[in-house]
Every structure is written in C-alpha cells, then in structure tokens.
Amino acid sequence: MTDRLQLIRTLDQNKKPRHIAIIMDGNGRWAKERGKERVYGHQHGVQSVRNAIEGCGEAGIDFLTLYAFSTENWNRPKEEVNALTSLLVKTIHLELDNLMRNNVRLTAIGALTDLPEDCQEELRGAINHTAENSGLTATLALSYSGRWEITNMVRKIANKLAKGSLSQEDINNDLVTGNLSTSGMPDPDILIRTGGNFRISNFLLWQIAYAELFFTPTQWPDFNKDELWQIILDFVDRERRFGKTGEQVANHQ
Numbered sequence: 001m002t003d004r005l006q007l008i009r010t011l012d013q014n015k016k017p018r019h020i021a022i023i024m025d026g027n028g029r030w031a032k033e034r035g036k037e038r039v040y041g042h043q044h045g046v047q048s049v050r051n052a053i054e055g056c057g058e059a060g061i062d063f064l065t066l067y068a069f070s071t072e073n074w075n076r077p078k079e080e081v082n083a084l085t086s087l088l089v090k091t092i093h094l095e096l097d098n099l100m101r102n103n104v105r106l107t108a109i110g111a112l113t114d115l116p117e118d119c120q121e122e123l124r125g126a127i128n129h130t131a132e133n134s135g136l137t138a139t140l141a142l143s144y145s146g147r148w149e150i151t152n153m154v155r156k157i158a159n160k161l162a163k164g165s166l167s168q169e170d171i172n173n174d175l176v177t178g179n180l181s182t183s184g185m186p187d188p189d190i191l192i193r194t195g196g197n198f199r200i201s202n203f204l205l206w207q208i209a210y211a212e213l214f215f216t217p218t219q220w221p222d223f224n225k226d227e228l229w230q231i232i233l234d235f236v237d238r239e240r241r242f243g244k245t246g247e248q249v250a251n252h253q
C-alpha cells in the first residue's frame with residue numbers, strides 16, 4: 001500500500017470527503033501529442049476510469065461522479081460520438097465483473113434516453129446487476145449538463161405546483177436538491193478537472209456550491225491513483241468555512 005493511501009486510511013471519518021466529482025479532460029490532446037486520433041485517447045482514458053473507481057473504493061469514498069459525456073459532446077464529429085458510445089458499451093460489459101468484485105454500485109445521470117439503444121441496454125443491465133452493492137457508488141454523467149438538470153428540476157416543481165401537490169412556500173433548498181438527478185447523494189466535496197483548463201463546463205452547477213476545486217494539468221489518460229489520493233490529502237488540509245469565519249469554524253460554532 002502506498003504512503004498516501006495509508007495516510008488516508010488513518011483519517012478521521014468526518015474529515016474525509018464523501019463525494020468526489022471529476023471532469024475527465026485531455027484525452028484528445030493526449031492522443032494528438034502521440035500522433036494518434038482522438039479516439040485513441042478515449043481508449044486509454046478507460047484505464048484512468050478504472051483507477052479512479054478503484055482508488056476511491058480503496059480510500060473509502062462513498063460517491064464518485066464522472067463526467068463521461070456532456071450534452072454539448074453530441075456536437076462532436078459523428079465518428080467520435082459513435083466511438084465514445086461504443087467504447088462505453090464495451091467498457092461497461094468488460095468491467096462488470098470488476099465492479100462486482102469491488103462492491104461498486106453503478107448509476108447514471110443525464111438524458112439517458114438520448115443514448116443509442118444498445119448503450120441504454122448495457123447501462124440498465126449493469127445498474128440493475130450492481131444495485132445491491134454497498135461500497136462506492138460510481139455515477140456516470142452521460143448526455144448530462146447542469147443546465148439541462150436545473151431546467152428539468154424547474155419543470156418537475158412547476159408540474160407539482162400546477163397539480164396542487166405543492167405550494168410556493170414549500171420551495172426551498174431541500175426541495176430543489178431532491179428534484180435533481182443526484183437526489184439522495186451528498187454534494188461533492190471535491191471537484192477535480194484534469195487537462196489543464198480552468199472551467200466547470202456545465203457540470204453539477206447546483207451541487208458544487210461549496211466544493212473544493214482542484215485543477216490539474218495532467219491529461220486524463222495519465223491520471224492515476226496516487227494523484228487522486230494526493231488531492232484527497234490536500235483537501236483535508238484545506239479549511240472549509242461554508243461562509244463562516246475561521247474562528248467560528250475552529251470553535252465548531
């Protein structure tokens with residue numbers, strides 16, 4: 001076991017992050033730097049997905065949410081979109097045993113019905129198969145965007161208002177949170193973006209209100225467990241104030 005993982009395991013449970021969200025960026029550039037097509041980068045990105053899932057499991061993290069395909073990604077060249085959805089089908093199929101062995105529960109958020117039928121089917125199968133696992137919940141964000149999700153939430157609440165099952169006074173933080181696709185999950189404590197850009201790119205806009213942000217120049221195919229664990233350790237060293245003063249936090253007020 002590496003020193004970093006050992007250190008994480010000695011941490012106080014309430015100091016540890018519960019939910020890590022990752023914007024996996026840099027596959028295309030990683031491939032171009034090697035004189036290959038972008039798809040080559042996505043193929044190598046699969047190993048980093050495996051590492052992130054295993055690394056979170058080993059560190060005792062409860063939730064990992066991966067931005068695998070955004071609403072905007074549909075605008076990429078057709079060959080790349082097809083390659084990505086095929087890779088997804090193949091990876092889910094091949095990884096199922098691994099997920100079961102690691103006690104991982106797979107879930108997905110996004111406009112899943114926009115995905116090709118075989119992709120939906122593979123995904124549904126793996127979600128059902130892993131539903132009773134009690135370790136890490138790994139969520140794939142697919143055909144997802146934060147604005148899509150917020151728009152949906154508004155629609156759901158408006159619907160309940162119109163039907164009279166809700167009144168305006170019922171609208172609060174918890175109601176909004178409960179009508180998002182991440183309902184039931186804690187907000188991410190950590191948001192990581194690989195690939196060297198400093199953007200949120202429409203990911204979990206409501207949920208990351210108090211997340212600690214980590215931007216790394218590492219391209220996604222090179223992201224490994226040690227870097228993930230270092231980020232967890234750096235997170236523990238950051239003081240989270242949630243709008244309070246440093247003194248209030250120190251005195252648990």
Ligand code: FPP
Pocket residue numbers: 024025026027028029030038042043045046049066067068069070073087088091092140195220
């Ligand atoms: C961003 O890199 C990455 C994606 C749009 C896709 C992420 C997909 C994978 C890691 C592989 C399959 C995923 C799963 C869950 C099995 P980019 O293409 O935007 O890179 P660039 O910024 O260098 O162009």
